[in-house]
Amino acid sequence: xxxxxxxxxxxxxxxxxxxxxxxxxxxxxxxxxxxxxxxxxxxxxxxxxxxxxxxxxxxxxxxxxxxxxxxxxxxxxxxxxxxxxxxxxxxxxxxxxxxxxxxxxxxxxxxxxxxxx
Amino acid sequence: xxxxxxxxxxxxxxxxxxxxxxxxxxxxxxxxxxxxxxxxxxxxxxxxxxxxxxxxxxxxxxxxxxxxxxxxxxxxxxxxxxxxxxxxxxxxxxxxxxxxxxxxxxxxxxxxxxxxxxxxxxxxxxxxxxxxxxxxxxxxxxxxxxxxxxxxxxxxxxxxxxxxxxxxxxxxxxxxxxxxxxxxxxxxxxxxxxxxxxxxxxxxxxxxxxxxxxxxxxxxxxxxxxxxxxxxxxxxxxxxxxxxxxxxxxxxxxxxxxxxxxxxxxxxxxxxxxxxxxxxxxxxxxxxxxxxxxxxxxxxxxxxxxxxxxxxxxxxxxxxxxxxxxxxxxxxxxxxxxxxxxxxxxxxxxxxxxxxxxxxxxxxxxxxxxxxxxxxxxxxxxxxxxxxxxxxxxxxxxxxxxxxxxxxxxxxxxx
Numbered sequence: 001x002x003x004x005x006x007x008x009x010x011x012x013x014x015x016x017x018x019x020x021x022x023x024x025x026x027x028x029x030x031x032x033x034x035x036x037x038x039x040x041x042x043x044x045x046x047x048x049x050x051x052x053x054x055x056x057x058x059x060x061x062x063x064x065x066x067x068x069x070x071x072x073x074x075x076x077x078x079x080x081x082x083x084x085x086x087x088x089x090x091x092x093x094x095x096x097x098x099x100x101x102x103x104x105x106x107x108x109x110x111x112x113x114x115x116x117x
Numbered sequence: 118x119x120x121x122x123x124x125x126x127x128x129x130x131x132x133x134x135x136x137x138x139x140x141x142x143x144x145x146x147x148x149x150x151x152x153x154x155x156x157x158x159x160x161x162x163x164x165x166x167x168x169x170x171x172x173x174x175x176x177x178x179x180x181x182x183x184x185x186x187x188x189x190x191x192x193x194x195x196x197x198x199x200x201x202x203x204x205x206x207x208x209x210x211x212x213x214x215x216x217x218x219x220x221x222x223x224x225x226x227x228x229x230x231x232x233x234x235x236x237x238x239x240x241x242x243x244x245x246x247x248x249x250x251x252x253x254x255x256x257x258x259x260x261x262x263x264x265x266x267x268x269x270x271x272x273x274x275x276x277x278x279x280x281x282x283x284x285x286x287x288x289x290x291x292x293x294x295x296x297x298x299x300x301x302x303x304x305x306x307x308x309x310x311x312x313x314x315x316x317x318x319x320x321x322x323x324x325x326x327x328x329x330x331x332x333x334x335x336x337x338x339x340x341x342x343x344x345x346x347x348x349x350x351x352x353x354x355x356x357x358x359x360x361x362x363x364x365x366x367x368x369x370x371x372x373x374x375x376x377x378x379x380x381x382x383x384x385x386x387x388x389x390x391x392x393x394x395x396x397x398x399x400x401x402x403x404x405x406x407x408x409x410x411x412x413x414x415x416x417x418x419x420x421x422x423x424x425x426x427x428x429x430x431x432x433x434x435x436x437x438x439x440x441x442x443x444x445x446x447x448x449x450x451x452x453x454x455x456x457x458x459x460x461x462x463x464x465x466x467x468x469x470x471x472x473x474x475x476x477x478x479x480x481x482x483x484x485x486x487x488x489x490x491x492x493x494x495x496x497x498x499x500x501x502x503x504x505x506x507x508x509x510x511x512x513x514x515x516x517x518x519x520x521x522x523x524x525x526x527x528x529x530x531x532x
Binding site for chain 1: 155156162165166167168171177179180181182184185188262263264265266291292293309310311313314315319418
């Protein structure tokens, strides 16, 4: 079977034509780097996405965060629920780790921005 | 109260911060950055999604992370950033600033305009109907969600499939809203293919091309919109109207460079870009006044904003130190297939780059710069699109003596 994917690993967004059988990739064409090939393989078996969102701080203000690795796409809304129930500490700074283990996936979530800086 | 400095930079967003660092590194130490918000970083503060810095730093950063790199650089250099400070007028290289400390005049040797853009609002696109609450520009909604922590509504329709609209489709959905549809008046989306995938397809949000909103309904709060297909002239096709129930309408229908100050200073603007006309140093029609970033022309990647700001900052520092500037008398014109070029004039004294956008999608586009009939620069672009700025390198050695005008155009496709 053939399918065309738009790779989402970087802003270039290569159009990759993949030939596959069930979840085995037979060939890829159109990617400009190796990550594109890995992306297509993942899309077939376990699509993943980097999640960026905001978390409320103890004092009520909003800070921005990101998952340090992509998480399974099907768990994005669950991850949102988990992060929305957290409260970040008042002194949180960009680069700090908010949680080491999101949803038991062993993936950390880092602070990317705070209002004062 | 009068302050004196070498360079005044209007705006502490990505362009202003990068220009300040470049000017400082070029030897100019007396710099003031005027930033109207409580902290610098500009629009990047609310762009919490990744996609920044791939070219500049080889890493995919979120907006705040990209901004933080420059804020660190500003701190390291000890450059003065006046927060909560609004520039209310510019005249030559003088300006009037306003803050909670009152009004003050600044006398500078050079000024860099880096004010960024505003969003096109509903009034400008004349959507008929009532005027209920629940209608926001996409960027305003982004600020409400990502900075203030408010949801603009629960059930949204988004008009415009540019990146801001697509990003907000995802953001609203992640925070629990139902995004009913994204509408795009053109037959193609202006956003990155990657965003169609990650922001719409991932969530099953439909994209309706060649569609627009023809009526807004609701008394106090939006209750829904009428949408219709449009024809080749972007006019609604009668009989295709449909009602979509929603309480929120996000408008992602264009960014407009914010050049009120530029106009007030009597500086020449380019009708197509909406920004000032500049030379290869990004100097405007007013000596000593430079412009860079989105206020000059709307960029796709912040990495390019930083590059452009570096050009302007470096040049402004040279100007402020009294270095001689060659006159830029060679006009650069946009020919067939090219919407605009920046810069609009060059000196021809140094190698430089011309930035441009094409007017239509074209595979295997060939772009050529001509001095009269003579080709002086060429570039092949495999997938040229209006949404992706193109850079054409120009070697000054190829420009014949006495050239008055250079035209950049897309070659007609081979038949």
